[in-house]
Amino acid sequence: MIYTVGRTQIYLDGFEVCCRLGEPMQKKGKAEDYPGGSVWETFEEAQKYATEGFSVFGVVADWENDTIPSEKGKDWHDLQRDANLIMVCPKCGNPSRWIQSGIPRWTIACRSCKEIISIP
Numbered sequence: 001m002i003y004t005v006g007r008t009q010i011y012l013d014g015f016e017v018c019c020r021l022g023e024p025m026q027k028k029g030k031a032e033d034y035p036g037g038s039v040w041e042t043f044e045e046a047q048k049y050a051t052e053g054f055s056v057f058g059v060v061a062d063w064e065n066d067t068i069p070s071e072k073g074k075d076w077h078d079l080q081r082d083a084n085l086i087m088v089c090p091k092c093g094n095p096s097r098w099i100q101s102g103i104p105r106w107t108i109a110c111r112s113c114k115e116i117i118s119i120p
């Protein structure tokens with residue numbers, strides 16, 4: 001697994017729609033007019049780019065085979081093919097489901113780090 005950074009609201013809305021349709025949520029890879037989504041090799045590196053309103057998500061792809069160094073960035077790569085996205089714990093980066101919980105809007109009860117995290 002590799003990682004991406006996305007606007008929390010948009011990504012979570014996307015997961016909700018895909019869930020309802022029974023389809024995987026995907027990160028867009030290289031296309032004719034698009035270099036491919038930005039991805040990072042480690043959770044810690046991606047986290048540095050997850051400023052307020054943004055979160056880290058897992059990308060089911062391979063750093064060596066599915067990405068190439070970005071022309072624009074120093075420490076991220078461009079995803080070369082569409083790949084499934086998964087929710088990860090905002091603290092430890094392990095796969096963890098975000099539960100929509102009203103206010104605060106999402107709650108993540110991580111089985112790996114045992115933290116319960118609320119995202120407004």
Ligand SMILES: [Zn+2]
Nearest residue numbers: 089092110113
């Ligand atoms: Zn965790």
